[in-house]
Amino acid sequence: MTRIAIADDHRLFRKGMASLLGSLEGIEVVLEAENGHSLLQLMQEIPVDILITDLEMPEMDGFAASKIIREKYPDVKILVVSRLTSKEAVFQVMQIGAHGYFSKDSNPDQLQDAIFSIKEKDFYFGRELGPVIREALLWEKKSKKANESGDVSLTRREVEVIRLACKEYNSLEIASKLFINVRTVETHRKKIMEKTGAKNFIGVVLYALRNDLVGLEEI
Numbered sequence: 001m002t003r004i005a006i007a008d009d010h011r012l013f014r015k016g017m018a019s020l021l022g023s024l025e026g027i028e029v030v031l032e033a034e035n036g037h038s039l040l041q042l043m044q045e046i047p048v049d050i051l052i053t054d055l056e057m058p059e060m061d062g063f064a065a066s067k068i069i070r071e072k073y074p075d076v077k078i079l080v081v082s083r084l085t086s087k088e089a090v091f092q093v094m095q096i097g098a099h100g101y102f103s104k105d106s107n108p109d110q111l112q113d114a115i116f117s118i119k120e121k122d123f124y125f126g127r128e129l130g131p132v133i134r135e136a137l138l139w140e141k142k143s144k145k146a147n148e149s150g151d152v153s154l155t156r157r158e159v160e161v162i163r164l165a166c167k168e169y170n171s172l173e174i175a176s177k178l179f180i181n182v183r184t185v186e187t188h189r190k191k192i193m194e195k196t197g198a199k200n201f202i203g204v205v206l207y208a209l210r211n212d213l214v215g216l217e218e219i
Contacts, residue, residue: 002119003030005046007039007053007062008081013104017052017081017111024112034058036065043069048076050118054104055082055089066096070199077118077200081111087135094206097199102126120170123202133209152195152207159213161188166205166214 004021006029008014018029031046033039035057051069055062066078079100080093093101099118102110106126117124125133154162157178164174171185178185189201196207208214 002027002115003047003049004028004115005031005033005039005043005048005051007033007036007051007057007065009034009054009057020108020111021115024115027115036060036062036068039065040068043073043076048073050077050079050115052079052081055080055084055093063092063096066093066098070097077122079114079118079124085129085132087132090129090132090135094202097203099200099202100124101129103129117168121165121168122200123205125202154192154195158188158192158195161185162192162204162208163214165189165201166208 004027006014006017006021008017011034014032014034018032021027021029030048031039031042033042036053037060039051039053040060051066053062053066057065062080062082066080069076069078077100078096078098079102080098081102081104082089083104085103090101100114100123102114102124103126110126114124114126160178161174164177169177171182171189175182175185189204192198192204193201196204198204198207205214
């Protein structure tokens with residue numbers, strides 16, 4: 001059973017999302033919070049696997065709460081669901097190390113896809129955010145806030161793993177494609193993250209985009 005936390009200051013939206021998620025097999029909404037402060041208090045007592053959070057909330061917003069959660073609960077995966085889709089917001093979410101991001105204007109069916117992708121593949125970005133991600137990456141480079149990673153030495157096999165992971169293949173599927181075992185794939189993923197300095201695999205995806213290992217149309 002996947003334990004879900006929802007943080008959003010709009011009660012109607014929060015309850016609607018909880019109801020939608022409650023209808024899905026293998027998913028349990030274990031806590032709801034109206035702001036980041038309340039969320040952190042509840043998470044001290046209630047174990048969570050995936051956090052779904054808005055960015056704009058009173059007292060403590062989603063940016064601040066997500067940053068603390070990444071530090072205190074590194075195994076919790078964070079999915080941002082927000083009306084904010086500017087390049088600045090996307091860039092901040094990238095920097096925090098969230099595992100996924102999609103717009104509140106998205107089709108409700110996309111929520112299930114996002115949760116599955118985060119569970120199985122460790123990342124998810126809504127398709128509608130493709131142009132915004134491109135803008136954010138360009139803006140990041142221009143602002144010189146990105147750590148230049150051109151000198152990272154990746155093996156041919158590691159690049160193959162990255163490309164397949166970006167196409168949303170999970171470790172078992174990658175192992176089958178490359179005729180290697182799953183443990184070897186996991187070892188490659190770990191080494192890739194160490195080499196690129198990524199906080200999670202979405203960081204690897206962003207590294208691949210920055211360094212032209214994959215194009216936005218491939219993820």
